[in-house]
Amino acid sequence: MSPPTADWIQLHDRFYRKQEIYTMLWKQVDLSKFMVAAAPFGGPLALVRDDRKVLLLQKQQAVRPSIYLYTSSGKLMEPIQWDKGRIVGMGWTDNEQLLCVLEDGTVRMYNILGEYTQFSLGKEAKDNRVIEVQIWGSGLVALTGSFQLIAVTNFDEPRPLSLADPGINEPPHSWTIIPPKYTLSRHVEVLLAFNTTILIVDATEARDELLQQGPFTKMSVSPDGKFLALFTSNGKLLVVSTDFQKNLSEFSTGSQVPPQQLVWCGTDSVVLYWDKIVLMVGPYGDWIKYTYDDAIFLIPEIDGVRVISSEKCEFLQKVPDVTENIFKIGSTAPAAMLYDAFDHFEKKSPKADENIRSIRLELSDAVEACIEAAGHEISHQYQRSLLKAASFGKCFLEIHNADSFVEMCKILRVLNAVRYYEIGIPLTYAQLSPEALIDRLISRHQYLLAIRICEYLKMRTDRILIHWACSKIKKSNDDEDTICRMVVEKLANKPGLSYSEIAMTAHKAGQSKLATMLLDYEPRAGDQVPLLMSMQEDELALVKAIESGDTDLVYHVLLHLKRKLPLGEFFRIINNKPLACNLLESYCKQQDPELLKDFYYQDDRRIDSGNLTLMESFQQTDITERINKIKAALRLYQDDKEHVFEAKAIEESIRLLQIQVQLEKDYSHPFTGLSISSTVYKLITINQGNRATKVRGDFKMPDKRFWWIKLRALVEIRDWDGVATLAKSKKSPIGYGPFVEECVKAMQFREAAKYILRCDAHLRAGLFLKIEAYQEAGEQAYLQKDLDTLREIRDKCPNAMLQGQIDGYITQLASSH
Amino acid sequence: MSSSTAAAVAAASSPAQPTGAHLGHTSLNIDSLRDLARKELVNVLDSDHGVEKIYHLQPGPLETDCKNLIYICRPQVNYMKYIAEHIRTHTNDPRGGSYTYSLFFVPRRTALCEKVLEDEGVFGEITKGEYHLDLIPLEDDVLSLEWDSTFKELYLDQDTTSIYYAAKSLMRLQGIYGLFPRILGKGDYSKALCDMMLRMRREMAVDDLDASQTMQLSQSIDSLIIIDRSVDMVTPLCTQLTYEGLIDEIFHIKNSFVEVDASLANATSAPSGAGSGGASTSTAVPGKKKKVPLNGGDKLFGELRDLNFAVVGGLLNKVAKRINADYEERHNAKTVPQIRQFIVKMGGLAAEHQSLRLHTALAEEIMNYTMTDDFNKILEVQQNIVAGIATNKEPEYIEEMINKQAPLGQVLRLLCLYSLVNSGLKPKQFEFFKKEILETYGFEHIQTLENLRRLGMLTKQVTTKNTYGLVRRSLSLIVDEVNEHAPNDISYVYSGYAPLSVRLVQCVVQRGKDGKQAGSGSKGSSIAGGSGWKGFEDVLRMLPGRTFDETQRVDDGQPRSSKRLNGQPRISLVFFLGGCTFTEISATRFLASQEGGQRDFVICTTQILNGNTLTDSLIQKVPGLHTTS
Secondary structure, eight states, X not given: OOOTTTTXXXXXXXXXXXXXXXXXXXXXXXXXXEEEEEOTTTOOEEEEEOTTSOOOOOTTOOSSOEEEEEOTTOOEEEEEEOOSSOEEEEEEOTTSOEEEEETTSEEEEEOTTSOEEEEEOOHHHHHHOEEEEEEETTEEEEEETTSOEXXXXXXXXXXXXXXXXXXXXXXXXXEEEEOGGGSTTSSOEEEEEETTEEEEEOSSOEEEOOOSSOOEEEEEEOTTSSEEEEEETTSEEEEEETTSOOEEEEEEOOOOSOOSEEEEETTTXXXXXXXXXXXXXXXXXXXXXXXXXXXXXXXXXXXXXXEEESSEEEEEXXXXXXHHHHHSTTOOOHHHHHHHHHHHHHTTOTHHHHHHHHTGGGHHHHHHHHHHHHHHOOSHHHHXXXXXXXXXXXXXXXXXXXXXXHHHHHHHHHHHHHHSTTTOOOOOGGGOOHHHHHHHHHHTTOHHHHHHHHHHHTOOOHHHHHHHHHHHHHHOOSOHXXXXXXXXXXXXXXXXXXXXXXXXXXXXXXXXXXXXXXXXXXXXXXXXXXXXXXXXXXXXXXXXXXXHTOHHHHHHHHHHHHHHSOHHHHHHHHHTOHHHHHHHHHHHHHHOHHHHHHHHHHTTOHHHHHHHHHHHHHXXXXXXXXXXXHHHHHHHHHTOGGGHHHHHHHHHHHHHHHHHHHHHHHHOSOOTTOOHHHHXXXXXXXXXXXXXXXXXXXXXXXXXXXXXXXHHHHHHTTOHHHHHHHHHHSOOTTOSHHHHHHHHHTTOHHHHHHHHTTSOHHHHHHHHHHTTOHHHHHHHHHHTTOHHHHHHHHHHOOOHHXXXXXXXXXXXXXXXX | OOOOEEEEEOSOOOOOOOOXXXXXXXXXXXXXHHHHHHHHHHHHHHTSSOEEEEEEOOSSOOOOSOSEEEEEEOSOHHHHHHHHHHHHHHHHOSSOOOOEEEXXXXXXXXXXXXXXXXXXXXXXXXXXXXXXXXXXXXXXXXXXXXXXXXXXXXXXXXXXXXXXXXXXXXXXXXXXXXXXXXEEEESHHHHHHHHHHHHHHHHHHHHOHHHHHHOOBOSSEEEEEEEXXXXXXXXXXXXXXXXXXXXXXXXXXXXXEEEEXXXXXXXXXXXXXXXXXXXXXXXXXXXXXEEEEOSTTSHHHHHXXXXXXXXXXXXXXXXXXXXXXXXHHHHHOXXXXXXXXXXXXXHHHHHHHHHHHHHHHHHHHHHHHHTSHHHHHHHHHHHHHHHTOOOSHHHXXXXXXXXXXXXXXXXXXXXXXXXXXXXXXXXXXXXXXXXHHHHHHOTTXXXXXXXXXXXTSSOBOOOOOOHHHHHHHHTTOBOSOXXXXXXXXXXXXXXXXXXXXXXXXXXXXXXXXXXXXXXXXXXXXXXXXXXXXTTOXXXXXXXXXXXXXXXXXXXXXXXXXXXXXXXXXXXXXXXXXXXXXXXXXXXXXXXXXXXXXXXXXXXXXXXXXXXXXXXXXXXXXXXXXXXXX
């Protein structure tokens, strides 16, 4: 066992280590001849022959190029036959799909198994060709032949978006992007090296940073998006902050030739690669050089760099602080003492006890540090010895929570399992996210391992089982019954597992019978709907959607059916389903009145049709048109014996309109649209009392209403004589209270007084009081022997003499009792 | 790099501000719900940094300098059309640059809206997302979906979308507070809601088996009582007589804000001169409106809101005197520490003073309204109708209102009340009123009348059997002796009429046949193990819709009666499906006060309504009809 520090190299005040993870399984791969794209987080490599590089024609080589997908350990996963045009760039998305961008702007997305979907970058890309492309986990930016930039920021719904015109007329020296999550604007920003400066381009503008140090022939953004490494044409390496406010370091490499690769190792050092030479530059200008025999490829990770050569896969990283503390030669950190103590313990040396004593107070921290350091180790041996040391230290602690220890053991088991060369995912502790890992294993069809890990970490296995069942269905040649039995058997002890996705797969694979069988196992009504729809089980889909209670799902099916089916068939399906009908009605009212008419018509809902037509009539500005519409509505109403009243009312409304048209001609005032009452009212206010009486007669308006209208209208035009005439014309059907009331409202107390004596005797006192006629009020109250009102009048009365008079009434009445 | 962003917001009121006072004194921690909503809102807006401007989503082109637009709105067809219009004007404008559009649906995106966006040809332009805001805590004890159109949608269009949203939101509550051990309710839609919840729980096992297995019965909430609005249409038609209810009747409270004349509102912002009286010196332009928040954060409002308006004046007077006395204390403050003490106190006093001014002004305004003859006449007629005092006066007065061309909403409120209480109008009367309405308000109201007929709110009498009368008697809906100052029954909120909906709640939580005896029975008995509707079967049978009583169990099979945490009151969740009024909220709070700390209520509703908003949603509107020439 070589000492843990054997592969450490000091760079200023810190250590770096380069550890071998795998010996590559591939044979004789000359990386210099390939275009390489590697997925981060220990992901796979995609290799395609680089057509810009000369290659000796060999016998076994296929005429058509292929894209080869390898694991990090060099195991061939899938060769993809390439049948399209020239690939300008490749990259991986966050969910491990390989993107291939073609010269003509076509983008293909392959999953690990070589199945693909594709989309286009649009006309600009097609016309001017794509010359280069930059890809990040959830988007890409393409540079076209006319030096325009096209971005796609979401691969689920890819929508090409042109960025601002950078205004350059020759290719940039180099360029890169800052992914949206690291920019201030939350939009992707493109950095273009042009002349001696850098242009920053986003969707709205291109801004010149006005730098002098260029031209920059290579650049790279750090994994946290904060820093930018630049390589100048005179061989200098500059590190600046991405807002260009700070220069952090400068280092002269002495090479005029730009490096083939410039990547970040974590966030504090930069790794440059020239042909067979790797140079790592730290923040203080210190450097380390590694040389190789063959071409290599660097893959930046969040906590280091993976180095792929034809023989090995290595991991270059800064030695984590905890690890450094423990293993650094001469370290006296508590954790180092603990590790040392365990070593002595193994050797049965009493020094063990001495060591433990010396760190008594910090023992708990030392234990935790050993646990954490174990997580950072790739070698099983060191993982084990560090954990043992932690476990040893634990024994000396009275109280210690072992959760972190248990947790780390679990994590290490998982990490070791996926690092195994057959699987080939060299994840580090810092890179691990169990959810994402499971997804990756599923997409590699490593179901057993995925399930084991899930069970071990107590996570749900549904996703894995569903995916397994789907791929089983796709691949299997058995008959449908056998497959169904097989799938159901395996999934039987998982209550509540969703079958709809599995059924959908079967359906897509053309096995509709199997799909139907499987769908029966789906416990959720709502989830059956999409599949039933694509299986053309229209009515059943609608029934299930209604069952789910989710009205939007019902709409979803309804709108789909409406598009797909002839109208008659559509109506037939929905007619006996009240919720579907109600929803269709309310949709149509807002969006599709014509459909609503058809719907009412076929269902023979005349009154609804009639109402709809009637409402439409009101939208007509042309009176003849309006009348025609109303007549149409009338016909619909007349068919129904239950609605005689409405039919009659509609007839009246036609008559009213005709009269109003005449009135408009006669008096050049607008009348149409007014109700009967308002028409009469308006006629009175324009002094056409006789005409008003005529209209009133035409519609046989009840006396009471007419009197009210006339009274209010006359008061409005302040025709007090008119009011008086009305009052005298005959005995008022509404009494005289309203006369007083309306006059009071119009603040005409004198007018009001005229009618009070014609009101009911017991109301008079109150009415007089309202118009502040206290004396009369008092007299009336006295006549009515109304003590309460008398007292009220007395309280309100401002006149002392009157008050005396009223007091007199009160005593009189009181005494008479 | 400039990234200007504008957000257009529609009808999704932001979560109410936290209120210091525990208004309904519920022990339920509503804050977790608030936090959830707030966090997600930040996420929604964080997809683009920094909102520069906020616009209200309305028809017509949107003119803005911002290039990144975020829309936040309900998934409603009309909003989609507004947005489509915005986008079209932008694309047709040759000077306009490129905009990016994001649209967040509250609470979720729908196929219907996507179809409309597609039809309008703007689907591809918009990035779509969701903001899952469902129940909005208006107060610690009032949660509302604030889905304004629910009543019409549910009962007239029979579109059950809101039931689905209600079920979803209740499931979310169960996720936070635990399963409700018992679900009781009345009405067909209530039953549908209950069934949907039970089904969702079964299906939840599919989504997340572990969560559904570990889901415990709620420790604090022991029951959910669902009341369907169709069971009690009478209550919302009555004029609310509590302080908050009257504010709503007169000014209309929207999303817990009320829009009042700026001169009224200015009373709040005017600097408070120490010791000066309540009169506000307004300099505001008359007619200008201002929004004022009304919630429990305002301590005085918290005290006043549930009271019958009759006692509000006296209370305001008392508070004014107290504040004045407190200010006067400054004269007694002689020593420096005393002065310091007074200064410390003064901050609180100033706030109280401001609130006093607002409420005095509001109360004055309400008083002006309640003093009118019309108001009193309507109230009298309405109370007679509800009490079943049958004379000719009531229909006569309604006729007079029509003849005076009083607002149609007011007329319909009374007429529907009359029809509901008497199981319909006599055939002749029915035709007469229909004719009067059509001839006075216009023939377009054929549709309005049809709407009311469908809802059973305005019908022709087919039987002389008066069900309402029986219900009224057996549930003592009319209480003659009401002491507004020290009420002993929920009927104080309508000065003598007890809202049927809340009476039903009372049936479940309190034993005893009528309101006067209710509450004196077995106080604070657990509903989970209680007898539910027992004893009220007869009266429930007379009311429309199904009655139900479901028990939710956890998987070990036994319904555990939720054990009460020490001294913690049990909580009943009351869900008013189809909306409730402020008075019903007050009445429910009153029920809690009768329970002597043994039981609390949290009120959930689809929206808050009153007689005006209810009838208004049913009145057929024909824009521009009366202005054509």
